[in-house]
Amino acid sequence: MLTGCDVPLNRHFDLAMLDLDGVVYVGDTAVPGAAGAILDARAAGMAVAFITNNASRPPERVAAHLTELGIPAAGPDVVTSAQAAARLVVDRFGEGARAVCLGGDGLRAALVALGVRPVGAQEEADVLVTGYGPEVRWRDIMTAAVRIGDGLPWVASNTDHTIPTPAGIAPGHGVLVQTLSTFAGVRPVVAGKPERPLLDETVRRMGGRRPLMVGDRLDTDIEGARRVGVPSLLVLTGVTGRAELLAAAPEARPSFLAAGLGGLATVHRAPRADAGGWRCGAWVATVDRGRLLVQTAPSRQLLAGDDGDPLDAWRACAAAAWEHQDHTGEVPDIGDLTLPDDGRGGR
Numbered sequence: 108m109l110t111g112c113d114v115p116l117n118r119h120f121d122l123a124m125l126d127l128d129g130v131v132y133v134g135d136t137a138v139p140g141a142a143g144a145i146l147d148a149r150a151a152g153m154a155v156a157f158i159t160n161n162a163s164r165p166p167e168r169v170a171a172h173l174t175e176l177g178i179p180a181a182g183p184d185v186v187t188s189a190q191a192a193a194r195l196v197v198d199r200f201g202e203g204a205r206a207v208c209l210g211g212d213g214l215r216a217a218l219v220a221l222g223v224r225p226v227g228a229q230e231e232a233d234v235l236v237t238g239y240g241p242e243v244r245w246r247d248i249m250t251a252a253v254r255i256g257d258g259l260p261w262v263a264s265n266t267d268h269t270i271p272t273p274a275g276i277a278p279g280h281g282v283l284v285q286t287l288s289t290f291a292g293v294r295p296v297v298a299g300k301p302e303r304p305l306l307d308e309t310v311r312r313m314g315g316r317r318p319l320m321v322g323d324r325l326d327t328d329i330e331g332a333r334r335v336g337v338p339s340l341l342v343l344t345g346v347t348g349r350a351e352l353l354a355a356a357p358e359a360r361p362s363f364l365a366a367g368l369g370g371l372a373t374v375h376r377a378p379r380a381d382a383g384g385w386r387c388g389a390w391v392a393t394v395d396r397g398r399l400l401v402q403t404a405p406s407r408q409l410l411a412g413d414d415g416d417p418l419d420a421w422r423a424c425a426a427a428a429w430e431h432q433d434h435t436g437e438v439p440d441i442g443d444l445t446l447p448d449d450g451r452g453g454r
């Protein structure tokens with residue numbers, strides 16, 4: 108359930124773990140307002156980590172891209188699923204372990220940085236590590252599949268089924284994971300979101316005592332935060348739209364909701380149940396005969412600060428929709444539900 112915070116999030120939490128695509132940038136363009144929000148968070152004393160399931164690029168390359176977009180960053184500010192996968196290898200097999208490395212430069216660099224020895228697909232090895240890499244050869248994939256079936260331990264950087272490319276949305280590393288798993292009948296140990304190693308590695312590197320996960324995807328960012336037991340902020344600048352938010356399963360529901368990273372600098376009201384439904388700020392949401400309805404509260408019930416923030420309307424709607432889903436097993440019909448613009452252009 109959505110919760111509240113009576114001080115800005117960037118003052119309450121000491122570490123923001125920011126997903127990248129859809130949160131900080133979309134492709135080669137910074138999300139409007141993201142750079143300023145990140146600078147404000149740092150000025151408020153909040154550490155900022157940029158985390159990504161993409162294992163193909165070394166952190167320094169990601170940081171250089173962020174800096175080009177007006178978001179100052181250095182290699183240590185970036186944590187990748189490749190680094191989390193390398194940590195899993197060291198924890199389980201020790202420094203000096205030999206790892207078949209099927210992936211890009213980022214995966215190889217992460218393994219070497221922790222003292223793991225990358226080896227070829229047919230060489231003697233302690234473990235197989237896979238990650239997205241467009242140059243990975245099919246003959247090496249075939250060899251890896253056989254070795255997994257024969258019992259070679261397997262660590263996968265992530266299971267994302269899609270990846271954005273200049274040509275459009277393309278198959279991600281998760282497609283390879285599914286192929287290998289189907290053939291060998293084995294599931295890997297996974298480092299990336301929604302599994303916990305990537306977030307654990309981020310906290311270990313950054314030292315946050317009160318971390319906040321910030322993402323745009325329910326099934327990786329938000330679910331991953333819930334698995335680790337840290338609060339999460341869902342921003343509506345990426346793949347999650349209103350319909351997906353209202354249909355979120357219990358394991359993928361955020362703690363906070365904002366239009367974008369500017370939500371780090373604001374207080375957040377929590378929806379609360381009352382006799383008329385779920386109330387947040389100036390808005391009340393109910394589900395009547397399976398249909399979600401929302402309206403402004405009677406003026407006599409308004410409190411100081413109830414300014415009609417459209418995000419409060421969606422917070423109330425989410426609470427009402429989730430309660431209905433939990434009680435009936437069904438997602439309410441949103442029909443032609445219309446609310447004031449929340450900064451997303453009506454999505």
